[in-house]
Amino acid sequence: MTVTLADVAARARVSPATVSRVLNGNYPVAAATRERVLRAVDDLDYVLNGPASSLAAATSDLVGILVNDIADPFFGIMAGAAQTEIGGQEGTGRAGGEKLAVVCNTGGSPERELTYLTLLQRQRAAAVILTGGALEDPDHIAAMTTKLAKLADAGTRVVLCGRPPLPGSDAIVASLAFDNRGGGQRLTEHLLTLGHRRIGYVAGPLERTTTRHRLEGHLAALAAAGLRDPASPDPASPGTERGEGYGESPGEGRPGHEGREGHEGHEGQEGLIVHGPYSRRAGYEATLELLRRAPDLTAVVAANDTVALGACAAVRDQGLRIPEDVSVAGFDDLPFSVDATPALTTVRLPLYEAGARAGRLAMGTETPPPGGIATITAELMARASTAPPRAAGGRGPAD
Amino acid sequence: MTVTLADVAARARVSPATVSRVLNGNYPVAAATRERVLRAVDDLDYVLNGPASSLAAATSDLVGILVNDIADPFFGIMAGAAQTEIGGQEGTGRAGGEKLAVVCNTGGSPERELTYLTLLQRQRAAAVILTGGALEDPDHIAAMTTKLAKLADAGTRVVLCGRPPLPGSDAIVASLAFDNRGGGQRLTEHLLTLGHRRIGYVAGPLERTTTRHRLEGHLAALAAAGLRDPASPDPASPGTERGEGYGESPGEGRPGHEGREGHEGHEGQEGLIVHGPYSRRAGYEATLELLRRAPDLTAVVAANDTVALGACAAVRDQGLRIPEDVSVAGFDDLPFSVDATPALTTVRLPLYEAGARAGRLAMGTETPPPGGIATITAELMARASTAPPRAAGGRGPAD
DNA sequence: CTGTTAGCGCATTCAT
DNA sequence: ATGAATGCGCTAACAG
Numbered sequence: 001m002t003v004t005l006a007d008v009a010a011r012a013r014v015s016p017a018t019v020s021r022v023l024n025g026n027y028p029v030a031a032a033t034r035e036r037v038l039r040a041v042d043d044l045d046y047v048l049n050g051p052a053s054s055l056a057a058a059t060s061d062l063v064g065i066l067v068n069d070i071a072d073p074f075f076g077i078m079a080g081a082a083q084t085e086i087g088g089q090e091g092t093g094r095a096g097g098e099k100l101a102v103v104c105n106t107g108g109s110p111e112r113e114l115t116y117l118t119l120l121q122r123q124r125a126a127a128v129i130l131t132g133g134a135l136e137d138p139d140h141i142a143a144m145t146t147k148l149a150k151l152a153d154a155g156t157r158v159v160l161c162g163r164p165p166l167p168g169s170d171a172i173v174a175s176l177a178f179d180n181r182g183g184g185q186r187l188t189e190h191l192l193t194l195g196h197r198r199i200g201y202v203a204g205p206l207e208r209t210t211t212r213h214r215l216e217g218h219l220a221a222l223a224a225a226g227l228r229d230p231a232s233p234d235p236a237s238p239g240t241e242r243g244e245g246y247g248e249s250p251g252e253g254r255p256g257h258e259g260r261e262g263h264e265g266h267e268g269q270e271g272l273i274v275h276g277p278y279s280r281r282a283g284y285e286a287t288l289e290l291l292r293r294a295p296d297l298t299a300v301v302a303a304n305d306t307v308a309l310g311a312c313a314a315v316r317d318q319g320l321r322i323p324e325d326v327s328v329a330g331f332d333d334l335p336f337s338v339d340a341t342p343a344l345t346t347v348r349l350p351l352y353e354a355g356a357r358a359g360r361l362a363m364g365t366e367t368p369p370p371g372g373i374a375t376i377t378a379e380l381m382a383r384a385s386t387a388p389p390r391a392a393g394g395r396g397p398a399d
Numbered sequence: 400m401t402v403t404l405a406d407v408a409a410r411a412r413v414s415p416a417t418v419s420r421v422l423n424g425n426y427p428v429a430a431a432t433r434e435r436v437l438r439a440v441d442d443l444d445y446v447l448n449g450p451a452s453s454l455a456a457a458t459s460d461l462v463g464i465l466v467n468d469i470a471d472p473f474f475g476i477m478a479g480a481a482q483t484e485i486g487g488q489e490g491t492g493r494a495g496g497e498k499l500a501v502v503c504n505t506g507g508s509p510e511r512e513l514t515y516l517t518l519l520q521r522q523r524a525a526a527v528i529l530t531g532g533a534l535e536d537p538d539h540i541a542a543m544t545t546k547l548a549k550l551a552d553a554g555t556r557v558v559l560c561g562r563p564p565l566p567g568s569d570a571i572v573a574s575l576a577f578d579n580r581g582g583g584q585r586l587t588e589h590l591l592t593l594g595h596r597r598i599g600y601v602a603g604p605l606e607r608t609t610t611r612h613r614l615e616g617h618l619a620a621l622a623a624a625g626l627r628d629p630a631s632p633d634p635a636s637p638g639t640e641r642g643e644g645y646g647e648s649p650g651e652g653r654p655g656h657e658g659r660e661g662h663e664g665h666e667g668q669e670g671l672i673v674h675g676p677y678s679r680r681a682g683y684e685a686t687l688e689l690l691r692r693a694p695d696l697t698a699v700v701a702a703n704d705t706v707a708l709g710a711c712a713a714v715r716d717q718g719l720r721i722p723e724d725v726s727v728a729g730f731d732d733l734p735f736s737v738d739a740t741p742a743l744t745t746v747r748l749p750l751y752e753a754g755a756r757a758g759r760l761a762m763g764t765e766t767p768p769p770g771g772i773a774t775i776t777a778e779l780m781a782r783a784s785t786a787p788p789r790a791a792g793g794r795g796p797a798d
Numbered sequence: 799c800t801g802t803t804a805g806c807g808c809a810t811t812c813a814t
Numbered sequence: 815a816t817g818a819a820t821g822c823g824c825t826a827a828c829a830g
Contacts, residue, residue: 002553004823015801020825030799045549050521051459052823054450055806062522070482070502071475080469083504087514100518102501103469105482115486119499122449123461150444154401280734309738316740335470335679339708341715341740403807414817419809429815451807454822 003044012040023048054124059155063087063101063362064120066113068132070105072278072306073334078131078161078355079103085359099126099363108205110140117147120156127157127173127362131355133210134163145169161358162349164209165373174361174368176354176376180210180331183347183378184217187301187329190345190380192225194388196299196327200290201273202283202311204303211303214331215273218301278303283310291318291326298326298389305330305337305346312340312385323387333381342384349378402443411439422447453523458554462486462500462761463519465512467531469504471677471705472733477530477560477754478502484758498525498762507604509539516546519555526556526572526761530754532609533562544568560757561748563608564772573760573767575753575775579609579730582746582777583616586700586728589744589779591624593787595698595726599689600672601682601710603702610702613730614672617700677702682709690717697725697788704729704736704745711739711784722786732780741783748777 009016014033021027022037029037040046054060063086067075086101104120106113120128128151134141145166148158152171160166165175191199201218204211222228271293276282283302287310290297300315302308308330315326322328322342330337333348354376360366408415413432420426421436428436439445453459462485466474485500503519505512519527527550533540544565547557551570559565564574590598600617603610621627670692675681682701686709689696699714701707707729714725721727721741729736732747753775759765 005825006823016824017802017826018800021800024825028799033800047517047549048521049454049523049823050518051450051453051523052806053825055448055454055808056823056825058806058825060450061518064501069475070469070479071472073470073472073475076468076470076472076475080504080506083469084506087511087518098514098518100503100515100522102463102503104499104501105479107479107483112486115497116499118446119449119460119486119497122447123499124448124450150446280738306735309735313738336705336708336735339679339712405807415808416810416818417816420816423809427815432815448807451822452809454824455807455809457809457822 003046004049005046008037008040008044008046011044012037058124059126060124061099062120062123062125063099063127063129064116064125065101065103065129066106066116066131067103068106068108069278070103073336074304074306074332074351075131077334077351078358081352081355082129082131082161082359082362085356085365086363101359110135110137110143114140114143114147117144117151121147121151121154124154125151125156127159129159129161129358129362130163131161131358132163133204133208134166136207136209136212141166148172157362157364159358159361161354162210162351162376164213172372174358174372174374176358176361176374178210178349178354178376179378180213181217181220183331183349183380184214184301185221186217186378186380187331187345187347188218188221189224190382191299191301191327191329191386192221192227194299194327194386196389197227198294198297198299199272200287200294200297200300202286202290202300202302202307203273203275204278204307206275211275214303272297276303276307278307280306280310280313283307284314285310287311287314288318291315291320299329299386300326301329303331305332305334305344308337308344308346308385309340312344323385325390327386327389329386337381338383340385345383345386346381347378348381350376402445403448404445407436407439407443407445410443411436457523458525459523460498461519461522461524462498462526462528463515463524464500464502464528465505465515465530466502467505467507468677469502472735473703473705473731473750474530476733476750477757480751480754481528481530481560481758481761484755484764485762500758509534509536509542513539513542513546516543516550520546520550520553523553524550524555526558528558528560528757528761529562530560530757531562532603532607533565535606535608535611540565547571556761556763558757558760560753561750561775563612571771573757573771573773575757575760575773577609577748577753577775578777579612580616580619582730582748582779583613583700584620585616585777585779586730586744586746587617587620588623589781590698590700590726590728590785591620591626593698593726593785595788596626597693597696597698598671599686599693599696599699601685601689601699601701601706602672602674603677603706605674610674613702671696675702675706677706679705679709679712682706683713684709686710686713687717690714690719698728698785699725700728702730704731704733704743707736707743707745707784708739711743722784724789726785726788728785736780737782739784744782744785745780746777747780749775 005016005019009019019037022029022034065079065082067079083101086099104116149171158172160175162178164177203215274286274289276286300311302311311328320326330344330346333346337344337346404415404418408418418436421428421433464478464481466478482500485498503515548570551557557571559574561577563576602614673685675685699710701710710727719725729743729745732745736743736745
């Protein structure tokens with residue numbers, strides 16, 4: 001029923017080995033012979049048996065791209081870029097060095113992350129790209145470290161994209177880390193420069209590196225402005241008890257979430273930080289909470305653009321205007337951010353470029369940065385959603 | 400170096416066959432023996448060799464999910480739902496019936512679609528889910544039909560999600576089609592009921608089923624209202640010459656696109672239809688064009704929510720207000736649509752539910768609908784971006 | 799440049 | 815309920 005390499009060999013009157021060689025193209029074959037083989041392949045409509053090939057070669061052409069939330073363009077853009085770099089070159093549909101770039105959605109769950117890695121390991125994947133922030137739970141870090149080491153041992157190339165390097169992991173080909181801390185700092189500095197002093201912060205889920213770094217930047221800017229004791233303990237640092245259910249935020253389809261409060265007590269900014277998932281809804285509810293706690297707030301910084309959208313909605317629903325009454329800022333500069341009204345002030349991350357670079361690194365077509373680590377800069381995009389605060393006094397409701 | 404089934408068998412003092420049986424769980428094994436084997440697996444940290452397993456069993460645990468644009472939540476939501484249904488059950492990380500659900504980004508390119516299918520075929524994928532609208536090019540349809548037939552022949556379960564059934568393809572397990580036509584019709588009826596008579600339409604790329612069906616619904620509503628000759632030829636029907644570059648709209652990273660004009664000449668609505676990619680930018684430029692052609696326009700219907708966002712921006716940039724001067728409507732009801740200002744009137748598609756169902760169909764855990772075909776209804780979501788047109792006369796610029 | 803020979807690691811007959 | 819034997823389809827030495 002199914003046509004094999006041997007069938008092709010017979011039709012082309014060559015040995016199976018020769019057919020294998022022309023198909024893999026990694027060995028010299030006479031042009032005439034190649035033609036004959038290729039014709040036989042076409043005639044017979046032959047399709048290589050991947051598993052057999054992978055078994056014999058002890059490696060497959062599978063490349064896995066892990067994302068935390070496939071419904072979030074933040075990941076979609078990176079994954080798409082990587083996939084383009086990996087699988088997009090030929091359009092023949094014929095056999096050849098075609099890699100199969102696939103994306104796997106962990107939904108932010110550490111278990112699923114590990115499970116996918118095992119599945120990819122089982123497939124003897126050629127490479128794995130991990131995108132987005134990591135969970136800072138010590139157990140999970142340990143599990144990930146050993147798992148990635150095993151993958152690397154088995155010949156799988158591991159690349160991190162938008163995720164900080166794993167300490168002591170020489171197994172990793174390269175880590176492309178976003179400068180979330182610097183971006184967060186510049187964003188808050190921008191607000192401070194505009195004159196804001198009471199700034200609410202809607203942070204992401206606890207124990208995520210992305211959350212922590214952006215928040216650190218924010219706090220550093222506040223401290224530099226004398227609004228906070230720089231000696232305060234770091235927020236959301238490893239070792240903190242697991243936030244109840246945070247970090248498990250699955251993408252869609254889970255209504256009913258309520259933004260809960262997280263760490264508090266930063267001097268001078270008491271209660272101005274609320275944690276929640278990276279969702280529009282969390283942004284909405286956390287902002288309502290912030291506005292209730294601190295009615296004198298003049299600005300809200302959100303964990304990312306999606307959260308910022310929710311924050312904007314909450315601000316408006318309270319009858320306040322953006323940016324006249326309250327400034328709002330996001331992070332990532334996703335495509336829709338410029339279309340928000342007013343256009344969202346945010347921090348641009350070169351997601352496409354980073355994803356593409358990760359793809360090349362995974363393919364081995366780009367040399368890794370020195371030390372295997374590169375930090376990707378985040379650029380402030382000051383737009384219309386932020387403006388100087390109203391000169392003291394009460395605010396008038398919009399309209 | 401790498402530990403095999405035989406190693407586990409030796410450690411557990413059983414035969415390799417027994418180990419295989421407990422791992423696959425599809426054969427009776429004594430409880431005590433199973434325990435011993437499982438312990439050996441753990442001790443040795445054994446990971447099944449996927450390719451070897453697939454080769455011997457002539458099938459793999461790979462399930463492919465094809466999407467047109469991974470950076471678009473429309474696809475992300477469906478793919479994430481399907482993936483949850485397929486791979487999300489166990490968190491053991493251990494071996495077992497774990498399927499590997501992966502998403503493949505075609506970027507809307509027919510070649511890449513075929514290439515991915517070949518790659519999946521090569522891997523002997525257990526199932527394939529095709530999401531989103533199809534291209535109506537006859538050659539491509541033929542190629543897809545034979546390719547899918549081959550996949551089905553090889554035992555791969557094929558499911559269509561958000562895509563119309565392929566004519567004469569009994570190879571397909573099930574087709575879940577969205578009622579794009581009905582949704583489009585109800586949307587335009589809504590506008591007509593509000594009193595609009597001059598309605599611009601920013602259509603999607605030519606030759607996409609989604610584009611055609613939504614447009615057909617629009618035109619049907621117009622015809623029913625006597626605004627168009629019902630006997631007019633169908634728009635964007637197969638056989639039309641390929642639109643220059645349309646249908647190839649790659650996701651991100653390609654600035655510089657200009658919305659070009661498409662079919663025209665529908666009686667009574669001359670030039671009120673413009674085609675372009677499903678992007679925010681296309682919506683922006685097409686709307687500018689529509690406004691230029693027909694300054695008396697009172698409403699703009701967009702191909703989808705993303706395009707609608709661009710349309711909103713264009714309307715505003717012309718100094719017009721939404722909905723006072725121009726109503727704007729989208730399609731899909733993506734999460735961000737309710738956050739637009741004003742909230743976007745659109746047509747809701749149950750993307751998560753459809754994706755989840757497709758996942759179950761692919762797994763064989765849900766019985767296919769009668770005839771293998773189900774139509775999923777689209778619900779009108781009337782929100783603030785649409786309102787009755789101004790009573791005749793010129794419009795005043797906003798502000 | 800091409801053919802021959804051996805496995806790759808596992809699932810599955812068949813026996814028992 | 816378990817073990818022994820066979821082959822899945824291909825690649826990679828090794829010859830020539």
